[in-house]
Amino acid sequence: MRLLLHIAARMGMALLTMLSVSLIVFVAMRMLPGGFEMIILGPIQTEEARAVITEQFGLDRSLPEQFLSWLVAVLHGDFGISMITRIPIADEILRRLGATVQLTAMAVITALCVGLPLGVAAGLADSSTSVRTCGRLVGALGASTPDFVLGVALVYIFSVWSLGLTVGGYVPFFEDPLANLRAMILPASTLSVFGIALILRTTRESVLTVMTEGYITGAVARGDDPASIVRRHVLRNASLPVMTVATIYLSLLLGGAVIVEILFTVPGVGLYTWNALLNRDYGVTQSAVLLFSGVIVTCNMLVDIAYALVDPRIRGRRQQ
Amino acid sequence: MNAIVRARDLAVDYTMPGGVVRALDGASFELLPGRSLGLVGESGSGKSTLGLAIGRLLPANVRHAAGDLEVDGRSVFALDDEGIRALRRTSLGFVFQSPMAALDPTMRIGRQITLACGGQPDVGRVPELLQQVGLPKGAARAWPHELSGGMAQRAVIAMAIARRPRLLVADEPTAALDTSLRAQILDLLVALKNETGSALVLLSHELPVVARVCEIIGVMYGGRVVELGDSAGVFSRPLHPYSRALLATAHDGARPGERLAPIPGMPPVLSGPASGCSFAPRCAFADERCRSERPPLRPIGGRLAACHHADGTAPERGSGMSSGM
Ligand SMILES: Nc1ncnc2c1ncn2[C@@H]1O[C@H](COP(=O)(O)OP(=O)(O)OP(=O)(O)O)[C@@H](O)[C@H]1O
Ligand SMILES: [Mg+2]
Numbered sequence: 001m002r003l004l005l006h007i008a009a010r011m012g013m014a015l016l017t018m019l020s021v022s023l024i025v026f027v028a029m030r031m032l033p034g035g036f037e038m039i040i041l042g043p044i045q046t047e048e049a050r051a052v053i054t055e056q057f058g059l060d061r062s063l064p065e066q067f068l069s070w071l072v073a074v075l076h077g078d079f080g081i082s083m084i085t086r087i088p089i090a091d092e093i094l095r096r097l098g099a100t101v102q103l104t105a106m107a108v109i110t111a112l113c114v115g116l117p118l119g120v121a122a123g124l125a126d127s128s129t130s131v132r133t134c135g136r137l138v139g140a141l142g143a144s145t146p147d148f149v150l151g152v153a154l155v156y157i158f159s160v161w162s163l164g165l166t167v168g169g170y171v172p173f174f175e176d177p178l179a180n181l182r183a184m185i186l187p188a189s190t191l192s193v194f195g196i197a198l199i200l201r202t203t204r205e206s207v208l209t210v211m212t213e214g215y216i217t218g219a220v221a222r223g224d225d226p227a228s229i230v231r232r233h234v235l236r237n238a239s240l241p242v243m244t245v246a247t248i249y250l251s252l253l254l255g256g257a258v259i260v261e262i263l264f265t266v267p268g269v270g271l272y273t274w275n276a277l278l279n280r281d282y283g284v285t286q287s288a289v290l291l292f293s294g295v296i297v298t299c300n301m302l303v304d305i306a307y308a309l310v311d312p313r314i315r316g317r318r319q320q
Numbered sequence: 321m322n323a324i325v326r327a328r329d330l331a332v333d334y335t336m337p338g339g340v341v342r343a344l345d346g347a348s349f350e351l352l353p354g355r356s357l358g359l360v361g362e363s364g365s366g367k368s369t370l371g372l373a374i375g376r377l378l379p380a381n382v383r384h385a386a387g388d389l390e391v392d393g394r395s396v397f398a399l400d401d402e403g404i405r406a407l408r409r410t411s412l413g414f415v416f417q418s419p420m421a422a423l424d425p426t427m428r429i430g431r432q433i434t435l436a437c438g439g440q441p442d443v444g445r446v447p448e449l450l451q452q453v454g455l456p457k458g459a460a461r462a463w464p465h466e467l468s469g470g471m472a473q474r475a476v477i478a479m480a481i482a483r484r485p486r487l488l489v490a491d492e493p494t495a496a497l498d499t500s501l502r503a504q505i506l507d508l509l510v511a512l513k514n515e516t517g518s519a520l521v522l523l524s525h526e527l528p529v530v531a532r533v534c535e536i537i538g539v540m541y542g543g544r545v546v547e548l549g550d551s552a553g554v555f556s557r558p559l560h561p562y563s564r565a566l567l568a569t570a571h572d573g574a575r576p577g578e579r580l581a582p583i584p585g586m587p588p589v590l591s592g593p594a595s596g597c598s599f600a601p602r603c604a605f606a607d608e609r610c611r612s613e614r615p616p617l618r619p620i621g622g623r624l625a626a627c628h629h630a631d632g633t634a635p636e637r638g639s640g641m642s643s644g645m
Contacts, residue, residue, distance in 0.1 A: 222413075223406065232424075312465065
């Protein structure tokens with residue numbers, strides 16, 4: 001019962017977060033110089049033409065009115081139409097969601113598959129060995145290289161020597177898996193570098209901390225072999241901070257996806273949102289941001305629940 | 321009968337960026353199977369280092385400088401990694417100071433005891449262990465954070481005896497507990513020792529406590545065992561001047577409302593082998609020989625003591641210090 005209440009409270013908070021994000025984005029976009037009507041009409045425009053457009057899309061109404069009507073429509077599941085293409089926004093986003101989901105999934109999976117084992121190995125290695133030095137180096141380099149720098153470098157390198165990989169030329173996975181992967185490997189790697197570094201570092205620190213705990217000494221004193229100590233005690237206890245950081249990574253990833261999709265011209269939600277922002281296609285940007293914040297908020301809640309599953313102390317506290 | 325544990329002139333250094341600390345400086349003792357030994361000494365005298373050395377559990381910055389330590393006739397320093405693990409599994413059980421830290425917070429007590437038994441214990445072994453250490457059956461379902469300190473230490477003890485060790489090493493097992501619980505836990509350890517026939521090494525800085533529960537007392541100072549003998553004897557008629565001083569502070573501390581009379585001076589922090597008796601700077605009877613010649617641990621009056629003057633050259637009973645015992 002308490003648990004349900006807790007979850008309800010968390011969900012309330014999550015919705016509130018999404019609402020505030022929407023409001024902030026709404027205000028920020030309207031503060032950008034040049035509204036939709038200015039951009040769509042180009043340099044040669046008349047007062048009348050502008051009036052027609054603002055009226056057509058209800059842009060002449062007061063800002064609170066506009067926001068409220070958008071909100072009410074969204075709550076009814078209606079995200080409106082793109083002012084540029086006149087196609088329902090939901091359809092536009094759904095069509096592009098596949099590429100973005102694939103991109104972020106590849107990045108997260110790569111980051112976890114590389115970062116976790118390296119982090120555990122670096123955490124378990126003796127302080128003098130090269131494994132730990134190597135881990136520290138990768139961690140520091142990866143975490144301090146911005147996505148766009150790495151992306152630009154990769155775009156340059158691979159447009160000179162292709163090595164079978166392509167920059168741009170995206171095809172949906174189910175049409176041509178091979179061509180799809182050739183186009184996705186570079187953007188996904190770019191996105192994953194930061195994640196690898198972040199997860200490697202966190203895992204290493206976390207493992208190092210756990211290794212000094214009394215229950216590890218206890219297991220060693222009972223003559224348990226190192227592999228089973230790692231399996232039974234280290235991984236579980238070290239996983240908590242890693243889960244938190246993985247969610248933070250996912251939040252950053254959505255921002256990174258926008259940049260990487262632009263750089264590698266991957267036709268995903270990120271690129272779409274960017275173009276919508278340039279065109280002042282308000283409804284599209286609003287909806288995309290709502291989607292992004294929804295994903296982040298959901299991830300945070302999932303981590304919260306995972307925490308409680310791993311650590312009984314949190315469960316106990318929550319049920320009190 | 322062969323000793324279950326025997327240290328011979330064991331010397332151990334901690335190497336640190338700032339230099340070397342000699343934590344054990346030629347410590348010697350031996351213990352027969354089934355007996356209980358209490359090692360007492362001030363903070364820094366090397367008790368924990370000696371306790372950890374029994375299971376070769378010393379941290380990575382430790383250097384085994386000299387001497388040897390045997391468990392069940394096998395030198396722990398000569399064994400390979402699997403050998404020492406096997407020895408820990410079959411012959412040794414450890415109980416450390418902080419019971420809460422010793423339990424994995426993400427695992428139920430029953431599961432941890434099961435693992436301590438070797439993974440697949442007989443049905444009924446876990447409840448049997450719980451009962452032996454005085455925990456209710458339901459404790460198996462509990463998480464560590466749901467236990468009190470005393471219960472947690474009982475769970476840790478259950479894990480330590482799970483594989484019926486021949487030697488139980490307990491390093492200040494009550495230091496983190498409420499004073500009211502201390503006697504219970506110590507009595508439990510002794511009861512289990514008697515019940516299972518294992519030997520017990522209890523490390524503590526409280527001489528009276530150790531004298532009450534252990535058959536043999538070893539007094540440690542400056543990384544050495546300076547006096548070793550049966551409890552009643554050491555407690556009533558300590559031979560080594562340091563033992564006498566330790567006993568005196570213990571008596572003072574026992575009187576309520578009065579301040580402890582500490583031994584004047586500081587315990588040594590050695591960086592290499594001491595040239596003479598390391599207690600000499602604090603000893604009222606010290607002379608030139610004490611400062612220049614290491615006193616060996618030698619038999620005196622049915623006991624062992626490492627003091628040049630312990631055989632009667634110095635007053636045998638320190639001016640009424642041990643009166644009343
Ligand atoms: N991990 C370590 N690194 C460096 N020096 C250490 C370490 N552990 C102990 N020492 C030093 O070794 C000496 C003996 O320490 P030890 O912990 O064995 O004493 P102790 O008798 O158990 O003391 P206490 O009553 O405080 O537990 C001390 O001088 C201490 O500073
Ligand atoms: Mg100690």
